[in-house]
Each structure stands twice: as C-alpha cells, then as structure tokens.
Amino acid sequence: MITKTKLNRKQQIIEKATQLFQKQGYAATSMRDLASYIGIEAASLYSHIKSKEEILQTICFQMANDFFQSLEQIELEKLSADEKLKRAVKSHVIVLTKDSAASAVFFSEWRHLSEPYLKDFLSMRNNYENKFIQILIDGYKEGVFKKMDAKFTVLALLSSINWMPSWYKPEGKLSPEEIAKNVTDVFINGLKIRS
Amino acid sequence: MITKTKLNRKQQIIEKATQLFQKQGYAATSMRDLASYIGIEAASLYSHIKSKEEILQTICFQMANDFFQSLEQIELEKLSADEKLKRAVKSHVIVLTKDSAASAVFFSEWRHLSEPYLKDFLSMRNNYENKFIQILIDGYKEGVFKKMDAKFTVLALLSSINWMPSWYKPEGKLSPEEIAKNVTDVFINGLKIRS
DNA sequence: ATTTCCCTAACGAACGTTTGTTTATTATAT
DNA sequence: ATATAATAAACAAACGTTCGTTAGGGAAAT
Numbered sequence: 001m002i003t004k005t006k007l008n009r010k011q012q013i014i015e016k017a018t019q020l021f022q023k024q025g026y027a028a029t030s031m032r033d034l035a036s037y038i039g040i041e042a043a044s045l046y047s048h049i050k051s052k053e054e055i056l057q058t059i060c061f062q063m064a065n066d067f068f069q070s071l072e073q074i075e076l077e078k079l080s081a082d083e084k085l086k087r088a089v090k091s092h093v094i095v096l097t098k099d100s101a102a103s104a105v106f107f108s109e110w111r112h113l114s115e116p117y118l119k120d121f122l123s124m125r126n127n128y129e130n131k132f133i134q135i136l137i138d139g140y141k142e143g144v145f146k147k148m149d150a151k152f153t154v155l156a157l158l159s160s161i162n163w164m165p166s167w168y169k170p171e172g173k174l175s176p177e178e179i180a181k182n183v184t185d186v187f188i189n190g191l192k193i194r195s
Numbered sequence: 196m197i198t199k200t201k202l203n204r205k206q207q208i209i210e211k212a213t214q215l216f217q218k219q220g221y222a223a224t225s226m227r228d229l230a231s232y233i234g235i236e237a238a239s240l241y242s243h244i245k246s247k248e249e250i251l252q253t254i255c256f257q258m259a260n261d262f263f264q265s266l267e268q269i270e271l272e273k274l275s276a277d278e279k280l281k282r283a284v285k286s287h288v289i290v291l292t293k294d295s296a297a298s299a300v301f302f303s304e305w306r307h308l309s310e311p312y313l314k315d316f317l318s319m320r321n322n323y324e325n326k327f328i329q330i331l332i333d334g335y336k337e338g339v340f341k342k343m344d345a346k347f348t349v350l351a352l353l354s355s356i357n358w359m360p361s362w363y364k365p366e367g368k369l370s371p372e373e374i375a376k377n378v379t380d381v382f383i384n385g386l387k388i389r390s
Numbered sequence: 391a392t393t394t395c396c397c398t399a400a401c402g403a404a405c406g407t408t409t410g411t412t413t414a415t416t417a418t419a420t
Numbered sequence: 421a422t423a424t425a426a427t428a429a430a431c432a433a434a435c436g437t438t439c440g441t442t443a444g445g446g447a448a449a450t
Contacts, residue, residue, distance in 0.1 A: 009425085027222035028307065031410060043411080044426050052410065108303065112223065152369070152377055159358030160351040167350065174347070182347055187381060204399080226436060238437080239400045247436065 010048040012038060017055045022101045022165075026056055026109040056109060057117055063106035064124050066095045071131055081139030082188055088135060089187075090180040093161060097168060097176040104165035129154055157187055205243040207233060212250045217296045217360075221251055221304040251304060252312055258301035259319050261290045266326055276334030277383055283330060284382075285375040288356060292363060292371040299360035324349055352382055 016037050020029040031052055035042040049055055070091040074084060096103045110121050132154040139145035161183060174182070211232050215224040226247055230237040244250055265286040269279065291298045305316050327349040334340035356378060369377070 023306075025220060025222055025306070027220055030408075032408085040425090041427060043413095043428080046411070047425050111218075111220070148381075149369075149377060152374075153381065155358070155362065156355040156378060156381065160355035163350070163354030163358065174344075179347075182344060183351060186343075186348065186351065189384075225434075227434085235399090236401060238402080238439090241437070242399050 013045060013048055014055055014058055018059055018099075018101045018105055021056070021059070021109055022104040026105070026112045053112070053114060056105070056112060059102050059105050060110050060113060060117075060121060063095075063099075063102050064121065066098075067092065067128060068124065070095050071128065075131065081135055081142050081144050085132075085135050085139065085188065086180075086184045088132065089157070089161070089184050090177065092158075093164075093180040093183070094176045096161065096164065097170070097179070100165040100168045100170070103162075107162050107165065129158065132158065153187075157183075208240060208243055209250055209253055213254055213294075213296045213300055216251070216254070216304055217299045221300070221307045248307070248309060251300070251307060254297050254300050255305050255308060255312075255316060258290075258294075258297055259316065261293075262287065262323060263319065265290050266323065270326065276330055276337050276339045280327075280330050280334065280383065281375075281379045283327065284352070284356070284379050285372065287353075288359075288375040288378070289371045291356065291359060292365070292374070295360040295363045295365070298357075302357050302360065324353065327353065348382075352378075 013034070017029070017034050020034055020037065024033075030042075031045055032042040035045055071088060074087045074091060077084075077087070079087065110118070113121055129151075133150045136145060136148070136150040136153060140147060140150070164179070168179075208229070212224070212229055215229055215232065219228075225237075226240055227237040230240055233240075266283060269282050269286060272279075272282075274282065305313070308316055324346075328345045331340060331343070331345040331348060335342060335345070359374070363374075
C-alpha cells in the first residue's frame, strides 16, 4: 500500500501543521518544529510536500471550498430571507466546527499566502460575504428585515461566528446546531420586524 | 531637548511596529524590517528599546489598560442593565477605534508574549469578559434580558466588535458612536423582552 | 572663551542560532 | 530489483541581538 502510506503521511503532516499553525501561527512554526512533532526529520517532510507554504495553501483553500459549497447548496432552495439566513448560518457553523483548527488557520493565517494565491483567496472571501449581504438585502425588500447597513451587519454576524474556533471545543456542551441557533436567535430576532 | 528627541523616537518605533505587526504579524516582522521603515539601522533600535518583545508588551498592555479603565468607569454608575450594556459597548468601540492598528495587534498577537506576561494578559482579558457577563446576568435578574447563555453571548458580542480593526478605516462613513449604536441595536433588540 | 567631559543616538560588523530547502545516500518495503 | 521514504549533512539567507566605535551637542571646569 504505497499510495496509502504516503497519503496518510501527507495527511498527518497537514493535520499536525494545522494544529501548530493555530497554536503558534504560521510564521512562528518551523519545519523542524513540525517534523519533530511527527517524529521524523525536517528534510523528510519534503518527500511529501513541496514547500511550507503549500501546506498553508492546502488548508486555506480546502476550507474555502467547504464554505463555498455549503452556501451554494442553500442558494438553490426557495426560502424566505430569514429562513435562508438561518440555514446559511447553520451551514457555516457546521463547516467551521467540523475542523475548528483548520478554520482558525483559515481565518487568521491567510495573509501569509503569496501571490497569486492571496488574490484568489480574498476574492473568494469577498464573494462569500456578498452572498450573505444579498440575503439581508432580499430580506429587507421582502419586508422581513429592518432597514440596516447590510455589509456592516454581515461582517458583525460572520465575525461573531468566526471567532469561535479560538474557544470552541468539540467536547463542550454546545453542539454546532445549538451554536447556530443561539447566534441566529440573537441576530434574527433583533433584525426581524415585529408585527 | 535630549529627552524629547528620545521619547519621540521611541514612540515612532512603537507606532511603526504597530503598523507592521498588524499587517504582517509579529513573528513575520523583523527588526531590520522595522528599522528600514524608520530609516535607521536595526542595531540603532536598541538605543531605545530593550527587545522586540518589549515592543509587543508595550502595545498589548497599553491597550489592556485602556479597555479596563473605560469599563471600570461605567461600573460606578447606577444604570439599568441594558443602558449599562449600551454604554459598555460604546466605550469599548471608542477605545478600539482610537487606535485600530494597536487594537488589531492586541487581539491577534498576544500569543507571542512570553511568561509571565502571557498569564497576566489572559487573566486581564478573562476579567474583562466577566464584567460583561455580569451585566447580562444582572439584566436577566432584572427582567430586562431573555434567558440565555451569558458567556456565549458575550463572546459573540465582543467578537463581532473585535473583528472590526481588520476593516475599520477612520475616514469611513461610520463614526465610532454609530458603530456602537449599530451593534447594540442588533444585540439589544434581540435580547430585550418585548412587552 | 576654550577645553574637557559625558551622554545620546546612530553606525558597521559580527555574534551564534535558526530559517526553509536541497543533495546525496541509505534503509525499507513490495 | 525497484520504488519509496527516511536520513545526515550541508546550503545560503535571515534572524534577534551585542559589540566597539564615532559623531555631535550640552554641561562643567579651566
């Protein structure tokens, strides 16, 4: 099982790197650091990966794809704006909690990507935020949401969720669904027009 | 004016370092980097500062003090919980926007502090969060706020604000007061019991 | 008024260490 | 026998920091 061993090793490298990048940051994590945690020499890492940055790229774009895919699926459904927002937040939280270490790296370490990856990354993120903004604007047009600064509100909403990886523990008392419900409860009931 | 010149230079170093730490991160910013932006040699920095980490310590604990001071002042006043929360958020945003670069460093780079500074820092932050949590608990007891997970809500609230330094521009259309109002509007009207 | 002295801020050079990565070689497993 | 994965050794570059020195200005002493 040559390929299997190699894939496992590569996966192991990326997983351990994810942990270290989260705890110490990308720049403060050395390849010797990473290697010693795995139990091999730094030079041996290069049998499986091309460079340190390739690891970061893998982590960032894997997460970016996951987020995008989960949101695109929701856009297909025909839902009222508030339902759509609930679903979008729930999906976002689920993706995020599935690998909270990778999410933390995704949110904090992307700036160490070199061009053209940095440009691609930022454009994807912008795109993602715009989809949320559109949901809020639609909600306003439908008469479901108050008048507001949609971009500001989305940034506040996503920020409150995205900070989670720094304190979320899978063994904690709150499930991803409960977290999503808590967040949307606060935000939606503050946005929704009460009759 | 010996002392004045020296103070200005030291201040200049810390200000430029704050900018670079925000943009590139603490670990990815070298002393030669910093020096060249100022227009001197790296070695010359050490006529004014003791070490690279001392700069980070200065930034972090200056901000920590500012946040603490602004909150302690509010605790003295006799206010209803929702009013108190509004005031606390407003103070928080004002401190944060006064130097958003330093705030960004404060929120993202504290993990590079060494002991015992790291321990002190985390204990201060915990303390600060607990003051917010207490406001929410008081609000619940007063019958002003819904039943909720106070810690979770505070983390969500502070996170949505603390992410701001990454996009806040002083020349933007929103003033600190308007930002605070937007945030509290969303959160308070989502929390407050409607009669 | 001139000299001596001290202090600050800057410098170039170098310190020892660590960085990411490459190479040539050996061990392992199929 | 062949392909893969690990190694030790080495690389140039960069790291934070220290060194001895120098230039310049103000204070003190002559």
